Amino acid sequence: MQRFLSAALILAFSLAAGHAGAQAPAKRLLRIHTAGPADLGVDNTFLATEFANMVNAASPSLEVKVFPNSQLGQSREVIEAMRLGSGAAGTTGGAAEYASFVKRVGVLGLPFVWTSYEHALKVLDGPVGQQLSADMEKGGFKVLSWGVSWGYRNVITAKKEVKQAADLKGLKIRTIPTKVFVSAINAMGANATPMNFGEIYTSLQGGVLDGYEHTAATTLSFKLNEVSCCMAMTRHLMDPVVLALSMSEWRKLSAAEQAVVTKAADDAGRKVRALAAVREAESLAAVKKLGMKVNDIDIAPLQKAALKAQDDLAKDFGAEALLKQIRAQ
Incomplete structure (x- = not known):
């Protein structure tokens, strides 16, 4: 009888452990590269960090981790690896970093092309931004958010x-x-x-x-x-700031995960935009x-x-x- 009870207890624990394991599968890790420092004083690190915090709080299946200070490599090499479907899941940084892979994106970094932050955002939120996002997708990158740099x-x-x-x-x-x-x-x-x-x-x-x-x-x-x-x-x-994922990583996400990622990018992007003029003035004073x-x-x-x-x-x-x-x- 005692042996029967012991066997039953072992079976019960095994089933409970298996059930718990089924409820808590390993999260998919999304690694985000930025050349920015490990603080929130610059736009690209702030954008990456806000995005990571929001996804991590909202998704039961995703974990976003930010790698500042070019820990994953120089931006060009990281983006090249992303295009080939390896390395980092995404980056935050200047749009010019992508111009070597998606040529027309280079128009966003032309000298003296922007008259104001408002001018840049109007363009990025309009037909030009839509066309460049489509170009990026063809090139292997999913644009999640366009923003403006914290300062000229x-x-x-x-x-x-x-x-x-x-x-x-x-x-x-x-x-x-x-x-x-x-x-x-x-x-x-x-x-x-x-x-x-x-x-x-x-x-x-x-x-x-x-x-x-x-x-x-x-x-x-x-x-x-x-x-x-x-x-x-x-x-x-x-140079406008962009948050982008590799298309290979984007396609691996479920519809629910894509919705969480998209909302987090939108919300983080709005914060970066709102702070641009303020942070530029603060930095110049400093x-x-x-x-x-x-x-x-x-x-x-x-x-x-x-x-x-x-x-x-x-x-x-x-x-x-x-x-x-x-x-x-």
Whole structure:
């Protein structure tokens, strides 16, 4: 009798354990790459983190984990792997990072193309954004959210103070290694120096660079103010931020999971958009407080010089019609 009871208890425990296991299957892990730092001071890390928190709170079957500071590799290599269906599930970062794989997306990063945050959002939420999302999907990427960067990109220098557009001539300025960014810097009269982001600090220290171009928020997050003296408010680029998954990962999700992911991306994207102007103002105030000189300069000569670069690049991207729509809005 005792042996029978023991056997019955063992069977009961086994069934209970099996039932519990059936109710709690392993969650699917979605790894999100960003080149941003491990703090919420920049748009791409904030977007990735908010998205992850929202999905993790709402989905019983998904876990999103953010890998900041390029832990999964440099953005180009990560995106290439995504296109082939491996590596990270998705990324947050500048749209220009995708231009090497989806050519027409490069139109979003053209120099001096945006007149305001509102202008950019109107374009991204309209026919241009819809066409580029379709292009991305054909290229192997699912756009979940378009947003705006927390600040326009400006030229920051290590030693030379730029007080007018002519002062940029000949300066070695680091930029993202893409055709759009290189053309933008060269159009301003500087010498574009493509370089991975992680090399900027030591290159400024060693005199390899005269400066770099980026936002005030990024300058603070990576402590680049420690090796820089001055910021010229060129406002030459505002590369929209995008949250995208690989199509291979997107197709693996159930309809319910896709709904959770889509809502989380929409909600996180709205937060990023709402904070753009606020965070830019805060960051500019902070770099001034740390002792950097921030100079407003007349950018009219730079805007005029950029028009040819806009036209040439748009033609190269096959995006002349898109540029026409952007200029018209």
